[in-house]
Amino acid sequence: MASIKDVARLAGVSTSTVSRVLGQPDAVREELRLRVQEAIAELGYRPNLAARRLRQQRASVIGLIVADIRNPFFTDISRAVEDMAYEHGLRVILCNSDEDPAKEQAYLDLMSDEQASGVILAPTADYVRRAAKAGPGATGLPLVLVDRSPDMAHSDCVLLDNADAAHRLTRHLTSQGWRDIVLLAGAHSSTGRSRRAGYEAAMQASGLTPRVLALPPTIAAGQAATQGLLAEPLRPQAVLATNGLLLLGAQHALHAAGLRSPQDVALAGFDNNDWTALQHPGVTVIAQPTYDIGRSACELLLQRMREPGRGVRRIVLQGELLVRGSTEGPAPAR
Amino acid sequence: MASIKDVARLAGVSTSTVSRVLGQPDAVREELRLRVQEAIAELGYRPNLAARRLRQQRASVIGLIVADIRNPFFTDISRAVEDMAYEHGLRVILCNSDEDPAKEQAYLDLMSDEQASGVILAPTADYVRRAAKAGPGATGLPLVLVDRSPDMAHSDCVLLDNADAAHRLTRHLTSQGWRDIVLLAGAHSSTGRSRRAGYEAAMQASGLTPRVLALPPTIAAGQAATQGLLAEPLRPQAVLATNGLLLLGAQHALHAAGLRSPQDVALAGFDNNDWTALQHPGVTVIAQPTYDIGRSACELLLQRMREPGRGVRRIVLQGELLVRGSTEGPAPAR
């Protein structure tokens, strides 16, 4: 493997000059620059990133820590992040926390060890709780939170307006005449709590009694909970799920029970995943601007890397209510 | 940031000893080892990975290069790879090639620059073509191919038995009485070609005429092509798609046209994605053992990292035919 010394020797210059040609070409006289570039090409020289990193004390790498990449919401975000990172010459290290604070911390430490340039984190509920009390990121790394965040964030973050989205979704249901609406709420994230709050506010505003099942954010949990609801003597009129996994679980349960929306049970929720549009009729959802969320997070991170001292920024994006047949009222009288 | 020198000073030993405590603790007398570990804890010392990497000439990092992480097939694989990597103290760098040979090469170079320990690659058709001619990976990095590979591979690889799976799927359709079966085939991968071959063989064995539309592997392409088919005077009896994206596109087209499977057009394809089970009736598919594919690839890579000289290994996994209602015959007579 050719090193910078070989290039310098071949071009008849010092390693400093070669280094300058790489980093600040304008600081080198054209003649020398061309000689060096020729030597680089001839030797097929590629800079050693480890050496550069050791010297500069930081790597062109960002960490992306999400609960589970298989959740399409996070998949889309990761794609957006990777796209932007690529454009800016940054690598993305992918980390699944599984909502486990220990694993999350291990990954944060790792990113610190790697001297990563920054981290994009969908924090666990535990992290959010601690971050609400403590000061800014203990790691000292540039950090952007996505999807979840304490209300008083010390870090940049990109969020959906969760309470509002849940409020609008719930209002849509009540306006269609449904009254007995159960919420399947993700219990492990602040996102689930915000959406729950929006739901409860909308229910109470309509004089209805909220009913919430707090669940782990998995397909299995959504399915089991819905199965339970369907087995009740007085089955609920509508089921609302605060994320795509719970919603999918609920749909599986309906499917297995041979029930249809809206005639048997109305169904709605978050995340405009592929399958929701393909039902007969389609499932009403709040579509999140996932790609935008990822891009915005990356932009925020790049800005903070450039200006570590700037004020904390908070980007709140709006969800889009996609009304489909699964909530088409009016509900049957009871 | 505390360095190894600080630890050495505090423990009253040399840096060599500290380094040994980190790498080969058994080579250090217990008394010293404890003193060193205490010093490490007290200072909160963490080894500088860049320095280690520079010295050792390799990083605890593996690259994962796929066409697009948003394809659930690759999402699942990435999750499996990340799980195994985490267990073995390796980081995963995520790369989307978009089936673009230039981007793929850029990422391979990057992995080489990063001195990655290895790469798991879902190669572009271009790469496969070149690899069939040339020798083993020019990069010199330990490399495992997934999903696609030349027939005479110089690299380890993990593949589905594509021709067999497509053959079984096609036979299932013909056995149900369908005769006029069109294949939507991914044109950008060797996988698509193998599946096409299996389809053609099965069709010919039944005395039927294959009809293949070679398409880019996108939802949009699958949808457009299917739309075209539906508009033909004599609409095909069945549509078969060689991957999940094309299949989803086809379903979108049917959905938009208000057509149902199997009564209007039978539908089947590859990849047991969420939505396929949720149709009324469900869509018949070949389920790929995605998580297994990812794990196997990672295992192969770890073994090759340990034993660079060992013979090339090729793991071929079987797909599982999930028969659902979308292909329930018999077909209408023509």
Next chain:
DNA sequence: TTGAAAGCGATACCAC
């Protein structure tokens, strides 16, 4: 504008 040389933080060889 260019070059010489120090140093980033760890490992590994070689004495002892």
Next chain:
DNA sequence: GTGGTATCGCTTTCAA
């Protein structure tokens, strides 16, 4: 079993 020291490849003062 332990310590001294050269070294990995690059960037970055500092002088010229």
